[in-house]
Amino acid sequence: MSGYQLTRRVLDLDLPAYPGLTVQARSISMGQVLDLSPSIEARIFGPAIAPENLPHLEKVLAAFAAALVGWNLTEDGAPVDADADGLRALDPDLFRTLVLAWIDAMVQVPRPLVPPSAGGEQSEEQSIPMDVS
Numbered sequence: 001m002s003g004y005q006l007t008r009r010v011l012d013l014d015l016p017a018y019p020g021l022t023v024q025a026r027s028i029s030m031g032q033v034l035d036l037s038p039s040i041e042a043r044i045f046g047p048a049i050a051p052e053n054l055p056h057l058e059k060v061l062a063a064f065a066a067a068l069v070g071w072n073l074t075e076d077g078a079p080v081d082a083d084a085d086g087l088r089a090l091d092p093d094l095f096r097t098l099v100l101a102w103i104d105a106m107v108q109v110p111r112p113l114v115p116p117s118a119g120g121e122q123s124e125e126q127s128i129p130m131d132v133s
Contacts, residue, residue, distance in 0.1 A: 010069055011105040017097060024069040025102050034104065036063050041105065045096045061087055063098050 008026040015021050028036075039056035049057060066086035073080040080086045087095060
């Protein structure tokens with residue numbers, strides 16, 4: 001039996017608070033999600049980061065940096081690298097928004113690509129009465 005090549009999805013992050021910003025990141029494995037969950041839940045995105053949570057923040061930053069495909073982010077007209085250094089240069093609110101959008105994109109059911117059919121008109125064949133004897 002030949003093998004099936006596993007490919008990670010490339011996710012377009014939903015960022016309504018940042019119109020015009022486009023960010024793409026890869027999905028990660030279920031094992032990585034489970035390993036990362038305690039760090040996401042460690043209150044690393046609160047108003048203040050407790051010193052004991054800094055390792056959790058580093059873990060989240062490293063995981064997101066590894067998954068980051070690219071973005072159109074610039075600062076003072078210069079592109080910001082889509083890597084760990086670029087993430088470290090971000091405003092904490094933007095970093096938080098990106099990570100949470102990434103997680104949401106991985107766990108949500110993908111949206112339909114096209115809107116469902118409007119139905120159209122009923123076919124004549126369906127309206128012909130049928131006698132069953």
